[in-house]
Amino acid sequence: MELFTVNRYTEDQSKLAQGSGEAANEDEILQKLLQKAEKRKRKHKNIEEATVKEPEAEQSDKAVETIVQTENATEQQTETASADAKETEEEPSHDFQVLGADSSTAKRPKVEMVLPSWLAHPTIIEGGLKAADSADAEADAASIKQLPYLEKYIRSALKQMKIKRLFPVQIAVIPWILEAQAKPEPFRPRDVCVSAPTGSGKTLAFAIPIVQLLAKRVQCKVRALVVLPVAELALQVYKVFSALCSLTELEVCLLSKQHRLEDEQDKLVEQYKGVYYSKVDIVVTTPGRLVDHLHATKGFCLKSLKFLVIDEADRIMDAVFQNWLYHLDAHVRSTADQLLTGVQAPLCYQELLNSWGKQPHKLLFSATLSQDPEKLQNLRLFQPKLFTTKLTMPVLQPALDNAELPDQTSTFIGKYTTPAELTEQYCVTEMRLKPLTLYAMVLLNNWKRFLCFTNSADTANRLACVLVHLFKDSTIRVRELSAKMSATKRGHRLSDFARGNIHGLVCSDALARGIDVPNVDVVVSYEAPRHIKTYIHRVGRTARAGQKGTAITLLTDKDQANFKKMLNEVGKSMGEELIISPDIEVEHAAIYKSALELLRLRQEKKKSAIKVQKMRISRKADLHKKPEAEMTLMEKLQFKVGVQESKVKKTTKHAVIKTQKPTKRQPIKE
Numbered sequence: 001m002e003l004f005t006v007n008r009y010t011e012d013q014s015k016l017a018q019g020s021g022e023a024a025n026e027d028e029i030l031q032k033l034l035q036k037a038e039k040r041k042r043k044h045k046n047i048e049e050a051t052v053k054e055p056e057a058e059q060s061d062k063a064v065e066t067i068v069q070t071e072n073a074t075e076q077q078t079e080t081a082s083a084d085a086k087e088t089e090e091e092p093s094h095d096f097q098v099l100g101a102d103s104s105t106a107k108r109p110k111v112e113m114v115l116p117s118w119l120a121h122p123t124i125i126e127g128g129l130k131a132a133d134s135a136d137a138e139a140d141a142a143s144i145k146q147l148p149y150l151e152k153y154i155r156s157a158l159k160q161m162k163i164k165r166l167f168p169v170q171i172a173v174i175p176w177i178l179e180a181q182a183k184p185e186p187f188r189p190r191d192v193c194v195s196a197p198t199g200s201g202k203t204l205a206f207a208i209p210i211v212q213l214l215a216k217r218v219q220c221k222v223r224a225l226v227v228l229p230v231a232e233l234a235l236q237v238y239k240v241f242s243a244l245c246s247l248t249e250l251e252v253c254l255l256s257k258q259h260r261l262e263d264e265q266d267k268l269v270e271q272y273k274g275v276y277y278s279k280v281d282i283v284v285t286t287p288g289r290l291v292d293h294l295h296a297t298k299g300f301c302l303k304s305l306k307f308l309v310i311d312e313a314d315r316i317m318d319a320v321f322q323n324w325l326y327h328l329d330a331h332v333r334s335t336a337d338q339l340l341t342g343v344q345a346p347l348c349y350q351e352l353l354n355s356w357g358k359q360p361h362k363l364l365f366s367a368t369l370s371q372d373p374e375k376l377q378n379l380r381l382f383q384p385k386l387f388t389t390k391l392t393m394p395v396l397q398p399a400l401d402n403a404e405l406p407d408q409t410s411t412f413i414g415k416y417t418t419p420a421e422l423t424e425q426y427c428v429t430e431m432r433l434k435p436l437t438l439y440a441m442v443l444l445n446n447w448k449r450f451l452c453f454t455n456s457a458d459t460a461n462r463l464a465c466v467l468v469h470l471f472k473d474s475t476i477r478v479r480e481l482s483a484k485m486s487a488t489k490r491g492h493r494l495s496d497f498a499r500g501n502i503h504g505l506v507c508s509d510a511l512a513r514g515i516d517v518p519n520v521d522v523v524v525s526y527e528a529p530r531h532i533k534t535y536i537h538r539v540g541r542t543a544r545a546g547q548k549g550t551a552i553t554l555l556t557d558k559d560q561a562n563f564k565k566m567l568n569e570v571g572k573s574m575g576e577e578l579i580i581s582p583d584i585e586v587e588h589a590a591i592y593k594s595a596l597e598l599l600r601l602r603q604e605k606k607k608s609a610i611k612v613q614k615m616r617i618s619r620k621a622d623l624h625k626k627p628e629a630e631m632t633l634m635e636k637l638q639f640k641v642g643v644q645e646s647k648v649k650k651t652t653k654h655a656v657i658k659t660q661k662p663t664k665r666q667p668i669k670e
């Protein structure tokens with residue numbers, strides 16, 4: 001099984017392999033050790049002779065001199081000997097080397113990066129995305145009517161979703177999964193990793209085969225678990241599954257912090273005569289909520305899991321999300337153990353058999369899939385198979401021609417691809433004029449559907465405030481979309497944007513990944529992204545599903561070099577430069593000044609509110625320290641109110657903890 005190869009410098013080994021073999025090496029090492037021992041012996045002998053010859057007291061200086069001389073002589077001898085040895089032998093030294101002690105500035109051989117074979121030799125996804133209504137010969141070949149492996153109910157569901165033909169990633173992945181799953185036991189399908197550009201239709205690439213393979217199930221059990229990093233994405237994927245399952249008996253459930261835990265528990269399991277039964281077949285969840293249910297929901301059992309899908313896989317493999325896998329593993333192991341030890345009675349022999357060390361088929365999807373074997377190893381993939389797209393334009397052509405660009409067999413060619421339909425541009429401006437530049441761009445190009453990304457939620461908030469004021473007399477409506485907003489409010493903002501009631505949304509990167517907002521014309525990076533992955537996901541909100549789109553990055557003089565370097569490193573160019581007339585400052589001076597003034601006032605108000613809050617907290621703390629006898633009537637009242645408040649808070653907190661860990665006295669459902 002070829003899984004992961006640790007990157008190593010292999011030159012020495014290859015040289016050794018060319019030499020006379022292991023036995024010869026051992027002889028050489030032995031010879032060298034003997035030479036060293038001889039050298040040390042001679043040195044000691046010389047010192048002893050020198051001290052015996054000279055009278056101790058009066059000749060001590062001379063002794064030192066002799067020692068130095070003899071040492072020098074010995075060194076010279078050894079130097080000549082070693083020079084001779086160097087001439088005669090070409091083999092590298094096998095002595096121990098003190099790390100960091102070598103001060104030579106000689107160029108060291110480059111360490112060669114060795115990728116696991118499956119990462120270095122992926123299956124290439126051919127073809128581009130074409131608009132759904134194009135009807136040429138190639139489009140017909142991908143038409144859902146022409147694809148024999150799709151069941152009738154899937155075709156009908158796709159038709160209802162207005163999908164006429166499959167996209168390249170779907171054509172490559174769907175039949176492969178169906179075929180791998182069709183093979184009888186003990187054959188185990190290879191796990192799948194898919195790295196394809198944003199908006200290329202990865203969701204349907206895993207949803208279609210899962211629904212088709214589970215549709216014929218007899219008993220309802222959780223057989224597919226789909227994990228996504230954020231609630232919005234989970235909702236999006238849940239909707240796709242629900243649409244696909246509409247003509248089957250399969251039940252899909254969404255678990256995310258947007259709902260109450262108890263409500264989700266009701267949807268997940270039911271209890272009948274002391275036995276828990278699953279009410280769902282497919283669970284779409286965020287990692288945090290999954291862990292909540294693994295601990296708090298009695299009867300939530302994943303031992304029959306057939307598919308584990310990890311969408312936005314590189315994000316989910318981040319350290320912050322890591323522990324969900326541990327909990328999932330522990331859960332599956334403990335339920336299997338319970339069955340095997342008889343603590344929980346199996347329903348049938350097959351169930352017992354299934355619980356014995358059976359792993360789900362793992363499917364990983366991302367536009368920026370990790371190339372780090374260590375991270376991937378956490379998922380313990382089974383003989384993984386990688387599907388990836390080729391680099392698409394706009395790429396840095398000179399970089400591709402450049403001989404220094406890594407060899408395509410040792411580099412992961414699908415690592416950072418952007419849709420072919422995307423046009424990338426940049427605009428250089430001064431920091432203080434950035435909001436005004438953006439304002440001028442929107443007016444000049446009459447943008448009606450644009451997203452603007454900032455590097456922090458704070459900047460998004462301030463920028464939205466300025467833009468709302470700048471556009472107050474125009475028909476263009478710009479609003480903020482913040483992670484601090486409630487999920488419902490965020491949902492409303494997004495649907496207002498989708499309906500065209502809002503023309504521009506300003507947000508931080510928290511929402512840059514995976515969100516599928518239809519028909520976004522332009523994505524503006526108000527600040528240069530710090531990481532290439534962030535850039536890829538930001539710009540991926542436009543040019544989706546074969547549509548055209550533009551990504552513009554606002555840069556200051558200082559940002560330019562770093563941004564260029566970041567793109568060049570992955571073989572991309574910055575694209576065309578957009579020039580905005582410096583006259584904008586004069587043209588919109590009055591309104592810009594008032595917008596900045598408004599922002600200043602708002603910031604001051606915010607600051608004073610925070611100050612008041614802090615004062616209140618410290619006053620409360622002081623009151624607690626003061627003896628009751630010394631308190632004024634007002635202070636006594638304030639103290640009582642404070643105590644009451646904290647009591648209420650404590651009881652509600654307790655209630656929340658109680659609901660998260662139901663005891664035997666709190667059945668999930670009678």
Ligand SMILES: Nc1ncnc2c1ncn2[C@@H]1O[C@H](COP(=O)(O)OP(=O)(O)OP(=O)(O)O)[C@@H](O)[C@H]1O
Pocket residue numbers: 132162163164165166167170196197198199200201202203204366367513514515516540544545
């Ligand atoms: N075969 C198809 N025909 C037409 N539209 C499609 C097809 N497949 C997917 N789409 C549409 O393309 C859009 C993008 O799909 P999806 O969200 O699955 O992309 P993605 O590759 O997961 O993107 P990201 O990496 O940004 O999450 C969606 O609006 C989806 O409805």
